Structures are given as C-alpha cells and as structure tokens.
Amino acid sequence: MPVRTSNTQRRTGRNALYAPVMDQRPVFPAWHAAPPDAFTPDRELVQRWLDAYVRAWKSYDATEIADLWTEDAVWLYPFEARARGRTGITAAWLAEKHLFEPGTYDAAYEPIAVDGSLVVTHGRTLFFDPDTGVTRAEFDNVWVLRFAPDGRCTEFHEWYAGLPEHDPTRAIPDKGDASI
Numbered sequence: 001m002p003v004r005t006s007n008t009q010r011r012t013g014r015n016a017l018y019a020p021v022m023d024q025r026p027v028f029p030a031w032h033a034a035p036p037d038a039f040t041p042d043r044e045l046v047q048r049w050l051d052a053y054v055r056a057w058k059s060y061d062a063t064e065i066a067d068l069w070t071e072d073a074v075w076l077y078p079f080e081a082r083a084r085g086r087t088g089i090t091a092a093w094l095a096e097k098h099l100f101e102p103g104t105y106d107a108a109y110e111p112i113a114v115d116g117s118l119v120v121t122h123g124r125t126l127f128f129d130p131d132t133g134v135t136r137a138e139f140d141n142v143w144v145l146r147f148a149p150d151g152r153c154t155e156f157h158e159w160y161a162g163l164p165e166h167d168p169t170r171a172i173p174d175k176g177d178a179s180i
Contacts, residue, residue, distance in 0.1 A: 031076075031155060031157070034116055034117045034118070034146075035117070038116060038117030038146065039117060039146075039147055039148060039149045040114070040116055040117055041114065041117075041119060041147045041151075042114070043111050043114060045147065045151050046111040046114065046119050046121065046145070046147070047110065047111060048151065049068065049145075049147070049151060049152075049153060050109040050110065050111070050121060050123070052064070052067070052068060053068055053109070054106075054107050054108070054109070056068060057093075057100075057105075057107065058102070058105075058106075060093075060094065060097045060100075062090055062094060065089070065090045065093050065094070066086050066087075066089075066090045067152070068089075068152060068153055069085075069086040069089050069090070069152055069153055069154075069156075070086065070148045070150075070152045070153065070154045071085060071086050072084075072085060072154070073085065073086060073089055073152070073153055073154050073155065073156065074154075074155055074156070075089050075092070075156045075158070076155070076156065076157045076158065077158055078159060082158075089156075101130055103128075103130070104127060104128045104129070104130045105125065105126065105127045105128065106125075106126050106128075107123055107124065107125040107126070107141075108123060108124055109121050109122065109123030109141070109143070110122060110123070117146050117147075118144060118145075118146065119143075119144070119145040119146070119147070120142065120143070120144055120145075121141075121142070121143045121144075121145060122140075122141065122142055123140075123141040123142075123143070124138065124139070124140060124141070125138070125139040125141060125160070126138050137162055137163070138162065138163050139160045139161065139162045139163075140160065140161055140162075141158070141159070141160040142159045142160070143156065143157060143158055143159070144157040145157070
C-alpha cells in the first residue's frame, strides 16, 4: 500500500541530531469507495446470507458455498486477497475442510451496520473438543461486506481475533510489566 509523504521537515533545538522527520499518513484502500452501481441491501437480506454462510461452513457442500458468491466476488484478509471469484473462493474454502471435524464448531453472525453498499457484521465462532464438548477456542469476527441485488456477496473483508488464552502468541501482556 503506498504511503503519502509530505516534504521532509527538519528538527530543531535538542532534536537536531535526529534524522529528518517524514510526515507519513496511510492511504486507505480503493474498496472504501462504493462502485457507482452499488446495491444497498437490507438487514434481512444480510441476515439470510449470514445464516446461509454458517450452514455452508458446517456442511462443506460445494454448491452451498458457491451459492454465496458472485462470479467476480473477492475474499479479502487484511492487506491481501485470499481468493477471487466464486470458483476460487469455493476452492479455497474446500481446501480447509480437513481442518474442521463436523460437530466441533459453530458460529453466529449479525449485521450491525448498513451504510449504503457497505455492511458491517459481527460474529462469534466457537470450536469444541470432540470428546468433552468444552470450548477449545473462541474467535470474535468483524466482516465488511458488499452484495449484488440477487443476495450474493461481491466483497468479503474478514478480520478476526481469538481469545488470548486460546492463542498464546496473541497473549495480552501483564499490566504490571514495566517494559511496556
């Protein structure tokens, strides 16, 4: 992603020994702007799609998965496209089927905002121990979506985070740690 940079500014006084300061600001990705022909869905359409998404994830049925997406849909993670097109998204999804044992996971999602063509959803995903049913991992999900008039998703932007105790690499530092 390009970064806008202003003219170099020189520090003065006691900071004069430091390198020049660049006034850098991030540039937002192009998908923030709605296409001119953007469709505005209602919450009911979005909820039906979210429910169908969960059913498709639990079934791993290729037709159910493909039916969620337009031919030119894009599935984005932060900073990159994960898959493009209905066929590509379906293939990427099915490639992960071996990671999910039936009956050991569930999810629920709901739309929390519709602003023109952009939809923001929030959801929770749980993974269970197959023997005890105890939750092994929990994820908090935020998605930004766009839809076609037929109810299929055209853009799927996904962000998620797991509970720190389920993923030690994401642990929250001890508040008593003076090095923070």
